[in-house]
Amino acid sequence: MKRNCTFTFCVISSLFVFIAVFSGVDTCRLSAQTTEGLSFGNQQLGEQSADDRKRLLTTDTESVVLKPKTNDSATIHILLLVDEKDHGPAGNGFHDYPLWQRRLAALLNTPADTDSKKVSVEIAWTWPSDEQLGNADAIVAYCYIEWSEKRIAQLKRYLHDGGGLVFIHSATWTKPGPVAAVAQVTGVGGFELYRRGPVQMKLPEPQHPICKGLPNTIELADDETYWPPVPLSDDAVVLATSREGKGKHGSTPEADQPILWCCEKGNGRIVGCVPGHCIDTFDEPDFRSLMLRSIGWVAGADPARFASSFPNPD
Ligand SMILES: [Zn+2]
Numbered sequence: 001m002k003r004n005c006t007f008t009f010c011v012i013s014s015l016f017v018f019i020a021v022f023s024g025v026d027t028c029r030l031s032a033q034t035t036e037g038l039s040f041g042n043q044q045l046g047e048q049s050a051d052d053r054k055r056l057l058t059t060d061t062e063s064v065v066l067k068p069k070t071n072d073s074a075t076i077h078i079l080l081l082v083d084e085k086d087h088g089p090a091g092n093g094f095h096d097y098p099l100w101q102r103r104l105a106a107l108l109n110t111p112a113d114t115d116s117k118k119v120s121v122e123i124a125w126t127w128p129s130d131e132q133l134g135n136a137d138a139i140v141a142y143c144y145i146e147w148s149e150k151r152i153a154q155l156k157r158y159l160h161d162g163g164g165l166v167f168i169h170s171a172t173w174t175k176p177g178p179v180a181a182v183a184q185v186t187g188v189g190g191f192e193l194y195r196r197g198p199v200q201m202k203l204p205e206p207q208h209p210i211c212k213g214l215p216n217t218i219e220l221a222d223d224e225t226y227w228p229p230v231p232l233s234d235d236a237v238v239l240a241t242s243r244e245g246k247g248k249h250g251s252t253p254e255a256d257q258p259i260l261w262c263c264e265k266g267n268g269r270i271v272g273c274v275p276g277h278c279i280d281t282f283d284e285p286d287f288r289s290l291m292l293r294s295i296g297w298v299a300g301a302d303p304a305r306f307a308s309s310f311p312n313p314d
Helices: 007-023 050-057 097-108 130-135 149-160 180-186 279-283 285-298
Strands: 076-082 119-125 138-141 164-168 193-202 217-227 237-247 250-265 268-273
Touching (some): 097 279, 130 149, 149 164, 149 180, 149 268, 217 250, 217 279
Parallel strands (some): 076 138
Antiparallel strands (some): 193 217, 193 237, 237 250
16 A cells, blocks of 8 residues: 555565465354465464474574555555464464464455455564565564563654554563553553453443444454553543453552554554453454454554455445
């Protein structure tokens, strides 16, 4: 969209489309069966070799100088930022970033998307390279992020240049505690408490393009919330709240806490989402609509761009 499209990316994009068209993915219900083993280019997603992973983990270079942008309205470049699964053993469904990555990549490359030829999906482990930051229209992060001054500066530059960021669940939790400088870039600097269990998402901005046409309340059978945001930046628009009070290691006065928000920084757009602990949450149709629309919105595209199977915000 707003960013440059090199010949290499066009080739990669075309390859993704070819694979997507012939993979026969069902966009309404995506199961592990339909997505396991999908390969993109010469990479088997989530099954990189040790050498590949080492190479990907060393892409965090010292430079924050990115490539100059050129306008390209033909392709939306989406970068999925993930890490090794954490929070227990494989198969337990918690914080399964590689599985999420495979499923989302398949969704974004669905043949039901009439413009699927205009989407490229790439992955980055733990942090993007300068080249990936320079090419991405939307980064979708689902893993803990090890923040540093350098990374904050890189993200500021990326957003200033019109990049988009959707960060989900553990990506919104800063370790070892909230970081004010992160809030200046992402809208929230971290949280203090958490709770596992049913989550009732209330949507107070029904006219926002990400929420339009969706129910006022979305029920998640089992997930995890974080609160309170420390801090929530003044320019953040709260798109969903959850009633919270007692957490696992402390409590706050019962109140509606923000668990989905958006903001604009420079030319960039950001959506932060607290739910996402359980892989099944991403199969909840309305929650999935929120996520897919968020990706479209931060990329500067039609929010319904990747959610055509669900209620259209128009
Ligand atoms: Zn979690």
